[in-house]
Amino acid sequence: MKKLFRYIFLPVMALLSIGIFFTNKLMYIRKKEDQFIFERESSSGRFDADIYAHLSKKEYLLPSSFGYQLKAVLAEPHENHRYIIIAHGVTENKTNSIKYMNLFLNRGFNVVIYDHRRHGESGGKTTSYGYYEKHDLKVIVDWLKSLKGNDIQIGIHGESMGAATMLLYAGMVEDGADFYIADCPFSDLKGQLTHHIRTTFKLPPNLLLPIGNAFLRFRDKYSILDVSPIAVIENIEKPILFIHSKDDRFILPEMTESLYELKNGPKKLYIAEKGAHAQSYNENKEEYERTVDEFLEENGLLA
Helix, strand or coil: CHHHHHHHHHHHHHHHHHHHHHHHHHHCCCCCCHHHHHHHHHHCCCCCHHHHHCCCEEEEEEECCCCCEEEEEEECCCCCCEEEEEECCCCCCHHHHHHHHHHHHCCCCEEEEECCCCCCCCCCCCCCCCCCHHHHHHHHHHHHHHHHCCCCEEEEEEECHHHHHHHHHHHHCCCCCCEEEEECCCCCHHHHHHHHHHHHHCCCHHHHHHHHHHHHHHHHCCCHHHCCHHHHHHHCCCCEEEEEECCCCCCCHHHHHHHHHHCCCCEEEEEECCCCCCCHHHHCHHHHHHHHHHHHHHCCCCC
């Protein structure tokens, strides 16, 4: 009985503990509180509640194909057919997208901001780092086209997980927008998790990843290997502006550089001098905006 306990029961319990711990951390990643995001963006001057309150906009609840609703806001102060959709990063919400919304409003675009599944005011039980989120982004794009017509100009800006989601969408579907801006995406979820496990938990990823992936397949019905923007980047024909901070230690800039190298057709790369993860705009505002303007002009996307 002691041998049975030692050689069977204990290893099985260890595997279960590792698998459940890994997938809980992944699927139910701790989000920032909505109030914290609101206060952070307000105190930094990136969000003005009074200006936002008086902005010409409408709120929508859109049905995801996975049985929950997505909360979206369409800001439409311009009488034109130019739109951009903003996809926020993991643990954030659409309030974090308002600084980018303002950037594009000032350039004559109407803007859609929305909450990913399990974030902000959207439904959904788990975070999947782009696997399910890319289908939700398709819902947003298809809804906007059905509302405003198929002849509108659409851009998509994504930050971090939002950028990876955007690239997965563009590579999976019909390259459904006219241009893309990918700010600090990971190129491959397996590679990102390998880096995170080594640097944060100081554990061997070769042991954790196979166990965690098996549990993820069972619990959330997808594989880590399914979340790989670099595997689909060659499918994207439309122009992409890639952005990353050189000092980003959470998602390494080498991931964006690899995506840039494999992208065919129109592309541009901007590596910001200052800023940690997802801080390229906050720390390099003028250069960031100048790079966006250059990208739009080079690809005939300005009004």
